[in-house]
Structures are given as structure tokens and as C-alpha cells.
Amino acid sequence: MVPDAEFRSYYGQPVIKAPTWKTPDVPVYFFLGGLAGASSAMAVLGEATGRARLARTSGVTSAAAAAGGTVALVHDLGRPERFLNMLRVFKPTSPLNIGSWVLAVFGTMSGAAAASTVTGLLPGPARVARAGAGLLSPVMMTYTAVLVADTAVPAWHEGRRELPFMFAGGSLIAGAGAALTAVPPAQAGPARAMATVGTGLELAAERRMTSRLGMLAEPYEQGRPARWMRAGQALAVAGAAGAVLGRRSRLAGALSGAALLAGSLCTRFGVFEAGMISAKDPKYTVVPQRERLNERASQPVTAAFVAAER
Template sequence: MARREDAMVPEAEFRSYYGQPVIKAPVWHVPHMPLYLYLGGLSGGASLMSAAARLAGHDRLGLTARVTAAAGATLGAGFLVAELGRPERFLNMLRIFKPTSPMSVGSWILAAHSGLSALATASAVMSAAPASAVAARLPRRVAAALPAAGDAAAVATALTGPLMATYTAVLVADTAVPAWHEAHRELPFLFAGSALASAGAMGMLATPRAQAGPARVAAAAGAAVELAAGAVIERRLGLVGEPYREGRSGRLMRAARALTAGGGLLATVAGRSRALTALSGLALTAGALCTRFGVLEAGRASAADPKYTVVPQRQRLESGDRASTAAPARSWP
């Protein structure tokens, strides 16, 4: 019987060419891009909550959510333009519509959602008692059509809102950055949960406590989804998930988990306590911000260290999964 011979040459350890990264690092800037990710999610979550509140008869919460959606979309677009450097660069992205490009689709989602949320908010504010004098100065036909147009826009934002809250997850995952690309299944759920928690937090902070019950429910539900998605990312990604656990990005993600878990728990027990409501809303808002900054930092860390690109590719080759070895051509959108 033939005896198996021991390997004379030990298995080589991973090394890169002069220790240099093999992909380009993301060029997004701080705080512009993380704040855009947060504000876009906030606007999308608030739009969905506004429609639900209106259907349930919670008019005060619905008004708060409409204003939050419009403010988030407007401020978010401002940070995106600041990230791009010149306003015309955003307008140039609207010259064509390319369904296969998350950047192109996202630009149109942002433009449509921003316009609809602005119309819905303007209608609600002008129809409110303190602003009725403004509506009275408008032409009669315009004043008569404004409430219906605003309600139609609010219904439309219930459709664009979820897209607004999650398209940025698709945007970052459609890259060669390992920590983002490998988490393409979970990032939309992470961003959606964070968006809903953010909207609920703002509703709790800006709505009378007696009328903010649905906002507390939304905040707690969003926090649960965000925590579950984050846990799956760290467990499923293995080696590529290290940036979510280690270094500066790991500290940000741990802070996000602690703040989100604490804020979500407080939302379930706050009731009509002003202090607990405020503490819950602030904790959830801080947690959502830490999540966006942490995800961006994790992507940078994984792009800077070549092992997160090369080692998983070698493992897929050894297992025979050649079809999934090739990474996307872009290292950033």
C-alpha cells in the first residue's frame, strides 16, 4: 500500500505585491457621504411613516413625518452635491436613465422623491391652521387643488420612500470593495432598519408624546431589523467581516449597536415619559449616524488591506466556484 508522503514545502502565506492594495480605495469624503446616507434613509423612512400615519388618522404625526421627509431629502441632496463638488455633476446624471446603473437609478429616485416630498409638505403646511392665510392668497383653483395634489404626492412618496432608504445600500454593494460587495444581501436590510428607526426617532422627538405611539413602534421595529442585519453581516462574511469588528470601523459599529439597542428598548417602555422619549430618540439618531460612518469606514479598511480581496478569491477558486471569483469592475460608484 502506497504511503502518503508529507509535503516538503509548507503552504505559502498570503502576501501582496509590496504590500500594496489591489483595488482603489473609495474616494467618498467624510462627513458628506455618511450624512447623505443617513439623511436619505431618514427621508425615505419618514415618507413611509407619513403615509401610514395619515391612513391611521394620526394627522399630527403625519405632518411631522412629511416635514422630516422633505427636510431630509433637501439636506441630503445638498450633501450629495457637496460630495460631487459641483451642482452640474448631479444634473448631468439626470441626462440619461440607465437601469443597470445603481448610480443612475439612484439619481432619478432622489430627484423624484425630493420633488414629491416637497410638494406633500408644502400642501400640508399651507393647509394647517397657522398657514391658512398663505393658502388664502393663492388663486382659488390652486388653493382648491393643493390639498389633493399634496395627498397624491404623499401617497407617491410611500412608494419612493423605501427605494430612497435602500438604494444607497445597492450603490455601495455594487463595487469591488470587499466589505460592501460581500454584504450585498444584508446591507439593504441594515439601511432599511436604520432608516425606519431614524424616522421613528424623529417622530418621537418632534411630535407630542400622546400622539407619537406609532413612531415609537416604528423606532423599535427598525432598531430590531438593523440589529439583526448587522449580526448576520458579521457572522456570514467571515474574514471579510473583520473590518466591521476591528479598528475604527469596529468601534463605530459597536457604538451603533449599543445606541440602537438601547434606543429601541427605551422606545418600547418610554410611554409618555418625556425624558425616556427624548433619550430614546437621541440614542437612535446617534446609532443611525454611527452605522453610516461605520459602514463607510469598514469599506475603506477592506479596500486598503489586499488580503480581503485576494484570500476570498483564492478560497473560491480552490472550492471550484470560479463563476463568483470575478469582482465588479468598479471600486467605487
């Protein structure tokens, strides 16, 4: 019998074209976008619960992260006008186009709110801008997951059910980490809660995704992506535990916040590199396709199909 073929290339080329996205630009863009969204939500929580220091710090962090994410995106695109060109149209079917609009609107509102916080000018409009940014914060935390899942990259596309939850959890981890490093323990209650929820959500989504993907989970569990993912998980767990156990210590809060920020960043790098590896290896495209075809061929012919054939 002829042994099963091992898919290595298609006439010396990958089956699909890997994205031309660069590292570290794109993973940092993913990280900063999530940090901006979660920090905006944290600012709203701080204002609603009377924690002025938390609201002020998180609002400024949100604006700075949104600006930094925009810089990382423009640097990856190569020229600033390419980002501006994406705003010339509004295309609901394009995650990249919608994401560009969300980033532009969110960045404007969070920047305006932060400017008012720093200068003390126009507090009324600033509250409206802060609320608008807060409404967009869930989209900021998850739209990059939709962006990568909408590609043909196997490890991203097949993980489309769980990736938004993973990115949401990682964003909450980052937002909590930024707050913990900058505010006193007395005002960090929402940050500790966010760290716990975000860590649980990210770990649960990652576990479900890798158990469901089968062979396509290999890029997440082998080589450098696996090291990134394991580091992210360990840092997130350590940061969340430290934030809860050391709730009265400013030093413990700062160290826990740094661990949470590093953990969220590591996970973004792991997801990015796992996707790039799966795009370059043809077996991750061909084998699942053949499995789906064989599964469909083995299904019984339905009565409706028989009647249509007759």
C-alpha cells in the same frame, strides 16, 4: 516549507482602487436618505391613522432630510452640475443613475407635500405627492446599500445579501427617532413600533452578515469601524427600549428619539469606514479570491463536462 504569503500591496499599491467618496459627506448622505424614506412612510402612517401631528412633522422631516441628502451628495461630487449630469440618461443597470433619479423624484414630491403642509395651499395635489413619496420610501431606505454593494469593495460587495436589510432597519430607526423627538407620546405609537422593528431588523442583518463573511467581517469588528458599529447598536437598543418603557413621558420619548437618530448615524459611519478599510488592504481582495478558486478546483468534474471534453 515556504510560509503562506501575507498580502500587503501590489507593487506598493492596493489591488483595487478605493472609492474617492469623502467623509462625512457620504455617510451623512446615506443617513439622510434613509431618514427621508422612513419619515415619508411615517407621514403616510400618521395620515392613515388620524395622527395629524405625526403626519405633519414626519412629512416636513422627510423633505428636509431629502434636501440635506442632496446637498451632501453634491458637496461630495464637488460641483452641482455633476448631479444634474446623472439625470441626462436613464440607465437601469446603474445603481448610481437609478438612485439619482429616485432621489430627484422623491425629493420633489416630498418637498411639494411639505410645502403644502406648511402653507395650507393645494391640499389635493399634496396628498397625491405624499402618497407618491410613500411608495418610493422603501427604495429611499435601501438604494444606497445596493449602491455600495455594486462596487468591488470586498466588505460591501460580499455583504450584498444583508446590507439592504441593515440599511432598511437603520432607516426605520432614524425615522422613528425623528418622530419621537417631535410629537407627543399620544401620537407616537407608530414611531415606537417602527423603532422596535427597525432595531430588530438591523441587529439581525448585521449579525447574519458578520457570521457569514468570515475573514471579511474583520473590518466591521476591528478598529474605528467596530467602535462605530458597537455605538450604533447600543444606542439603537437603548432608544428602542426607552421608547417602549417610557411611552407616557415626553422627555423619555425625546431622549429615546435622539439615541435612535445617533445610533442610525453611527452605523452608517461604521459601514462606510469598514468598506474603505477593506478596499485598501489587499488581503481582503486576494485571499477570498484564492479560496473561491481552490474550492472550484476541488469540486469533482461533472459528467457533462467530461462528455463535452470528449
